[in-house]
Amino acid sequence: MSDALDVQNITVAYQESTVLENAAFSVPQGKLVGIVGPNGAGKSTLLKAVLDLVPKLHGRAVFFGDELKKVRSSIGYVPQRGEVDWDFPTNALDVVTMGRYGHVGLFRRPRKQDREVAFQSLKELGMEDYAKRQIRQLSGGQQQRVFLARAMAQDASLYIMDEPFAGIDAKTERAIIELMQKWKQQNKTIIVVHHDLQTAREYFDWMILLNKQVVAQGPTEEVFTKEKLQQAYGGQLAFLQSAASEETGGLS
Amino acid sequence: MTYEGWIIVTGVLVGASCSIIGVLLVLRQMAMISDAISHTVILGLVSAFLLTSTLDSFTMLIGAAVAGLLTTIVIQLLQNSGVQPDAAIGVTFTAFFALGVFLISRYAGNVHLDVNHALMGDIAFVPFQTVSVFGVSMPQAFLFVSVVLFLNVILAVLFYKEWKVSTFDPGLAVALGVPVAFLHYLLMTMTSVTAVSSFDSVGAVLVVAFMIVPAASAYLWTRSFPYMFVLSIFISAASCFSGYYAAKWLNVSISGSMAVMTGVFFLISFLFAGEDGIVTRVLRQKRKQRMQWNAASAAASQPERDRLNG
Ligand SMILES: Nc1ncnc2c1ncn2[C@@H]1O[C@H](COP(=O)(O)OP(=O)(O)OP(=O)(O)O)[C@@H](O)[C@H]1O
Ligand SMILES: [Mg+2]
Numbered sequence: 001m002s003d004a005l006d007v008q009n010i011t012v013a014y015q016e017s018t019v020l021e022n023a024a025f026s027v028p029q030g031k032l033v034g035i036v037g038p039n040g041a042g043k044s045t046l047l048k049a050v051l052d053l054v055p056k057l058h059g060r061a062v063f064f065g066d067e068l069k070k071v072r073s074s075i076g077y078v079p080q081r082g083e084v085d086w087d088f089p090t091n092a093l094d095v096v097t098m099g100r101y102g103h104v105g106l107f108r109r110p111r112k113q114d115r116e117v118a119f120q121s122l123k124e125l126g127m128e129d130y131a132k133r134q135i136r137q138l139s140g141g142q143q144q145r146v147f148l149a150r151a152m153a154q155d156a157s158l159y160i161m162d163e164p165f166a167g168i169d170a171k172t173e174r175a176i177i178e179l180m181q182k183w184k185q186q187n188k189t190i191i192v193v194h195h196d197l198q199t200a201r202e203y204f205d206w207m208i209l210l211n212k213q214v215v216a217q218g219p220t221e222e223v224f225t226k227e228k229l230q231q232a233y234g235g236q237l238a239f240l241q242s243a244a245s246e247e248t249g250g251l252s
Numbered sequence: 253m254t255y256e257g258w259i260i261v262t263g264v265l266v267g268a269s270c271s272i273i274g275v276l277l278v279l280r281q282m283a284m285i286s287d288a289i290s291h292t293v294i295l296g297l298v299s300a301f302l303l304t305s306t307l308d309s310f311t312m313l314i315g316a317a318v319a320g321l322l323t324t325i326v327i328q329l330l331q332n333s334g335v336q337p338d339a340a341i342g343v344t345f346t347a348f349f350a351l352g353v354f355l356i357s358r359y360a361g362n363v364h365l366d367v368n369h370a371l372m373g374d375i376a377f378v379p380f381q382t383v384s385v386f387g388v389s390m391p392q393a394f395l396f397v398s399v400v401l402f403l404n405v406i407l408a409v410l411f412y413k414e415w416k417v418s419t420f421d422p423g424l425a426v427a428l429g430v431p432v433a434f435l436h437y438l439l440m441t442m443t444s445v446t447a448v449s450s451f452d453s454v455g456a457v458l459v460v461a462f463m464i465v466p467a468a469s470a471y472l473w474t475r476s477f478p479y480m481f482v483l484s485i486f487i488s489a490a491s492c493f494s495g496y497y498a499a500k501w502l503n504v505s506i507s508g509s510m511a512v513m514t515g516v517f518f519l520i521s522f523l524f525a526g527e528d529g530i531v532t533r534v535l536r537q538k539r540k541q542r543m544q545w546n547a548a549s550a551a552a553s554q555p556e557r558d559r560l561n562g
Binding site: 053072 | 334420
């Protein structure tokens with residue numbers, strides 16, 4: 001079985017400064033993967049480079065042993081919430097229906113069944129009452145759930161999500177993690193940028209530590225060590241230390 | 253049709269054509285690009301004329317489309333190399349426009365390529381220059397504008413969901429394999445072509461009013477993507493009607509008057525539209541204050557009552 005994602009020596013620079021250097025890692029299928037690293041580590045950039053949303057200086061990404069073009073419809077991307085215009089005149093259901101566009105095809109209109117899938121996805125995230133609500137009238141957490149519903153409607157085999165838990169309350173976060181675990185059991189792969197080290201170890205079975213370069217990658221219990229975290233977070237770890245030692249304490 | 257009729261109908265068609273483009277530009281926060289393009293197409297027109305020595309509409313369209321695309325590409329290049337976005341637009345279009353004016357005055361001074369006309373075009377003259385199609389005589393400008401409107405409608409409908417997703421979330425659009433870059437340049441081409449088709453009737457300056465102002469007004473009223481097109485077309489049509497009669501009444505330029513009316517409709521929208529209108533907001537604030545005051549006075553009298561009951 002080929003890896004869900006194989007990243008080969010990707011380097012990305014904005015203007016002059018290199019923000020990602022020779023990033024290389026691979027993610028087996030059916031894993032729930034966390035990408036962690038400090039602010040500005042290049043996490044969002046990595047996801048965008050992998051999906052051809054920003055140009056790479058060199059390197060490439062291979063999905064299920066194939067190039068991106070061939071597998072687009074089986075990849076679901078959830079950008080950071082701030083990256084779209086929430087003042088855009090449309091409602092929640094419509095945004096979720098956009099997730100179906102890959103299945104609909106050029107020139108065609110979404111069919112009734114696409115709208116039904118979209119509505120079911122909203123329902124799964126407890127958002128059915130907001131289907132017709134203007135997107136800008138949704139709270140941050142509700143907007144995030146709309147994004148997740150859209151990813152769900154895409155019915156992808158690989159999900160790539162940038163901070164899906166930002167601005168979400170603990171209860172919703174738990175519900176979403178359960179949903180992701182369900183997807184995992186269906187052999188889907190979920191790659192998530194995550195900031196909370198407290199929960200990271202519990203949520204993910206595979207991890208990538210990033211700080212401009214890949215510091216560590218692999219099964220969570222191998223990656224989530226004090227030394228490696230310190231390496232990734234550098235001096236900033238001082239105040240994170242207690243969290244980390246707490247988390248790794250059980251391992252040693 | 254009457255003289256009056258042709259003018260209004262042509263105005264309405266220009267308005268509809270511009271509205272379709274305008275909604276997309278406004279939602280993509282690219283309103284100022286239309287200003288740039290409407291000026292630089294003049295360079296396209298004169299270049300096309302100098303290269304081919306003809307003034308037929310098709311050649312002019314090609315020239316305009318090329319100039320418009322070139323404008324956006326140059327703006328993009330400047331922005332990518334670190335020039336401020338608005339400065340990049342300003343520098344590019346003034347340079348292109350100046351070059352156009354220079355070429356006209358140097359090489360094309362004695363043909364019908366009048367800078368003044370291209371900039372300020374007058375819809376009052378539209379009915380006088382007619383062509384005959386299948387034996388039916390109609391103003392040339394009307395024919396030209398109808399064809400471009402037809403194109404715009406077709407492209408808007410054909411790529412409807414692609415326009416929507418690439419405007420709302422370009423990242424997802426790319427990930428879904430929507431040809432985002434192609435759509436961008438298609439929109440720029442449509443903007444150029446629409447600008448040129450409107451030159452005879454409203455000119456380069458006012459075409460910007462028709463592209464931006466009705467769309468910006470519609471945005472204040474509606475929270476639905478398709479209705480924004482409908483409403484924007486409706487507002488520009490209303491501007492044409494009211495503008496025509498206002499011009500007749502005040503004896504002023506008809507196209508100028510129509511453009512002023514788009515501004516009037518914007519002002520009305522700004523004041524009254526939906527929950528964001530200034531007037532609406534003030535009224536709501538007043539009502540809320542009154543309610544709070546009532547609640548506060550009720551609360552204040554509560555202990556009084558308690559004491560009495562106790
Ligand atoms: N469009 C851009 N132009 C120039 N520099 C950029 C751009 N986007 C990001 N950067 C820079 O690239 C670096 C990596 O940014 P990126 O957004 O990938 O970090 P991140 O790990 O996602 O951070 P965060 O945790 O804050 O989301 C940062 O230093 C940032 O300033
Ligand atoms: Mg980020």
